[in-house]
Amino acid sequence: MASAYEDRIAAKPKAFQILPVELNQHIALFLEHDKDLVNLRASCRAIKEAIDDDDSLWFKRFHAMYDTPSGFNPNSPDYKTKIRELYQKRSKYLVLYPTRFRIGNTKKEQDTLKLVAGLINDSFNSSSWAFRNYDSGEAELTCRNIEAFKDFVKRSGIIDDLFRPRPTRNHKANGRCDPATKSYNHTLAAVQLMCTPSILTEPGNIYGFEDSQVWAYATIRTAPIFGGFNKTEINMEWILHVMNFFKYHMRKHEENTLFEPFNKLNKAEQPSYWQSHIHNGPMALGVHWKGTYAYLDRDEMRQIRSGSRDGKVLIDRNVDHGDASIQTMNITSPDSTGFLWPALFEQHLRSTTSNDRLPRTRAQRRSGEDVQFERFNQRFQALGFDDEDFNAVGWLNELPNQQGISGWKRMTMMKYFEDGNGGWDTNALWAYEGVVLPGGQIMLGRWWSPEAPVPNREVYTGPFIFWNTDAACDRVECDLHH
Numbered sequence: 058m059a060s061a062y063e064d065r066i067a068a069k070p071k072a073f074q075i076l077p078v079e080l081n082q083h084i085a086l087f088l089e090h091d092k093d094l095v096n097l098r099a100s101c102r103a104i105k106e107a108i109d110d111d112d113s114l115w116f117k118r119f120h121a122m123y124d125t126p127s128g129f130n131p132n133s134p135d136y137k138t139k140i141r142e143l144y145q146k147r148s149k150y151l152v153l154y155p156t157r158f159r160i161g162n163t164k165k166e167q168d169t170l171k172l173v174a175g176l177i178n179d180s181f182n183s184s185s186w187a188f189r190n191y192d193s194g195e196a197e198l199t200c201r202n203i204e205a206f207k208d209f210v211k212r213s214g215i216i217d218d219l220f221r222p223r224p225t226r227n228h229k230a231n232g233r234c235d236p237a238t239k240s241y242n243h244t245l246a247a248v249q250l251m252c253t254p255s256i257l258t259e260p261g262n263i264y265g266f267e268d269s270q271v272w273a274y275a276t277i278r279t280a281p282i283f284g285g286f287n288k289t290e291i292n293m294e295w296i297l298h299v300m301n302f303f304k305y306h307m308r309k310h311e312e313n314t315l316f317e318p319f320n321k322l323n324k325a326e327q328p329s330y331w332q333s334h335i336h337n338g339p340m341a342l343g344v345h346w347k348g349t350y351a352y353l354d355r356d357e358m359r360q361i362r363s364g365s366r367d368g369k370v371l372i373d374r375n376v377d378h379g380d381a382s383i384q385t386m387n388i389t390s391p392d393s394t395g396f397l398w399p400a401l402f403e404q405h406l407r408s409t410t411s412n413d414r415l416p417r418t419r420a421q422r423r424s425g426e427d428v429q430f431e432r433f434n435q436r437f438q439a440l441g442f443d444d445e446d447f448n449a450v451g452w453l454n455e456l457p458n459q460q461g462i463s464g465w466k467r468m469t470m471m472k473y474f475e476d477g478n479g480g481w482d483t484n485a486l487w488a489y490e491g492v493v494l495p496g497g498q499i500m501l502g503r504w505w506s507p508e509a510p511v512p513n514r515e516v517y518t519g520p521f522i523f524w525n526t527d528a529a530c531d532r533v534e535c536d537l538h539h
Contacts, residue, residue, distance in 0.1 A: 115141035123147070124182040124202045126175070147172055151205070155213035161242025170244045173209065174461035176202050177251055177495070181334040191325040195528040198332045207255070207330075215245075216252045220265030220301055244460040246293035251462070253300055253499055254328040257307050257319075266305040270371070272298035273520040274353060274361050282490055282502060283467065291459050296492055299501045299520045303349070306376045314376040315349065318383050322347070325529035331496020335464035337455065340497050342437055345530045346386040348523030350504055351376050355517065362515065386441035386449070386523065396436050397450055405488050405507040406469040408452035409434050439470070447474055448481070453493065464495030468502070489521060498525045 116137045122144075129139050150156065156169045180202035188199035210216060249256075272280055272295055280295045306315040319327070326347060351373040353361065360366040376382050403409060432455055439449040451470030459465045470489040473481040491502015505518040 113137065115144050119144040120183070122201060123176070123205060124179050124200055126179050127182065147176070147205075151176075151209045152212065155209065158213065158215045158218070158245060160240060161245030162240060166242070166245065169213075170242070170248055171461060173206070173248050174244070176206055176209075177248075178335060178461075178463050180206070180331070189324065191323075191528050193325060193529055195325065195530075197325075197329050197528055199330070203330055206251075210252055210255060216249055216256050217262055218264065219249060219256070219262070219297075219304075220268065221262070241294050241297075243293040246297040247291075247460040247462055250293065250297055250300060250494055250501075253494065254330050256300065256304055258327050261308065263305055263308060265301060269298040269301040269305070270373070271361055271364075273302045273351070274358055274518065276362060276515050277503070277505065277518065279362075282492065289456050289467075291456070291465060291492055293460065296501050299503075299522070302351070302520055303522050306351075306373065314373065315382060318380045321380070322383075323529065326526045328499055328524040329528065331464075331494075331498055333496065335462070335495045337458070337463050339433065339435060340453070340464070340466065340493075341390060342388050342453070342493075342497055343525040343527040344387055344389065345526045346388060346439075346523045347383055347526050348386065348500075348521060349376060349383050350519055350521040352517075352519040358517065359515075381444060384441055384443040386439050388437050388439045391436060391438050393436075396438065398436070401483075402450070402471045405486075406452075406471060406490065408454065408469040437470075441472075445474070447472055449473065449489075451489070462495055464497075466493035466497075467491075468493050468500055471507075472504075491521065499523070 150169045185198045185200040187196035189197040307319045310316045435453040449472045454467040456465045472487040476482045488507045500523040
């Protein structure tokens with residue numbers, strides 16, 4: 058009897074078998090998690106066929122979670138198939154089974170980083186919305202890909218173990234780090250730099266400060282910011298060390314440095330994620346900026362560079378000045394007639410002097426050593442306050458894609474103080490060179506004193522960071538002294 062009853066039940070059509078394909082797809086779209094979708098697809102043939110029909114469900118699900126991808130032709134007959142394959146790759150590597158990162162050199166780490174680079178490049182290809190509204194009337198924007206990126210950061214822990222285990226250092230006379238640290242994958246460093254707003258504003262582990270401190274004060278020769286063909290390849294690991302240096306001071310309450318002044322800033326005054334589509338080419342910097350820098354006295358700098366501090370704790374200066382440690386700066390784009398750029402500034406910064414060399418050989422082209430791009434220079438000028446009012450002028454230089462991510466810029470700037478006679482104090486010039494992260498919200502790099510060379514004395518340098526705060530102002534009026 059039981060067997061006959063079961064046979065009759067089995068012979069009856071199931072719910073999914075009698076529903077139209079479109080309704081089955083609609084039901085499947087309501088499933089939030091991919092694991093549930095996989096289980097539903099395995100439940101019966103009808104729902105499997107509905108989910109797989111013309112890849113339409115995958116297409117809809119992709120566009121509900123991500124921005125439109127670049128590089129795919131919507132008119133191609135296999136467009137939906139490519140969308141499905143990309144969705145399933147992202148689901149596997151970024152959501153279901155996220156990679157645990159170390160230094161970025163395993164195949165799974167590298168495959169994941171390529172997907173994340175694509176996620177970053179495609180951000181803001183579709184609609185955006187206000188993630189947070191501020192009292193200023195401004196809003197912090199976000200999009201599907203940025204939210205997917207943030208979710209990946211939390212799932213993968215890609216920023217949890219930054220510089221853990223710590224790179225080893227030797228303490229030879231040149232103060233250079235052990236060559237083993239060179240194995241840190243630059244694509245991993247680039248993606249971690251894109252996480253800077255989360256790293257600097259959210260609680261997290263802090264590792265490797267002593268090594269980051271060494272790198273932050275390294276000589277220009279030991280740790281150039283740019284290298285490779287035509288000096289257009291960013292030293293990502295060095296920039297990441299600078300960010301980690303400031304992370305330590307901003308997140309380490311016990312140090313009594315930047316923790317309190319940084320955390321007293323409201324959300325609109327703290328670093329935020331990029332606010333528009335990332336691209337190469339001309340880019341207008343925002344108007345309002347905050348930032349800080351650090352320095353050691355000259356004897357301490359010699360010690361840290363030589364590796365001879367013998368366990369002595371070297372206290373970073375300026376970051377220990379309380380609220381005064383955070384400076385303000387307003388940037389504008391001048392016309393050519395009102396732009397001050399003396400030959401002396403160019404001599405130190407080489408902002409507009411081309412580094413172009415002879416065309417590459419065939420071997421260089423095969424190796425993919427350089428990506429062709431259209432070079433351009435953008436000027437900017439600034440007014441700021443750092444214990445006293447200062448002026449600055451500088452340039453943005455175009456860079457090709459870095460580690461598969463678009464939108465990086467080289468920035469150079471000369472900070473100066475007026476002498477009261479329409480000129481500048483030649484004894485108080487400060488040169489800046491660094492990197493503008495894609496999206497134009499954050500700058501990291503090195504300042505130095507462009508003084509006359511002195512035998513046996515290395516250039517006096519230190520790290521800096523700036524971040525855009527347009528969301529805290531009305532983009533026109535904002536008091537530099539607050």
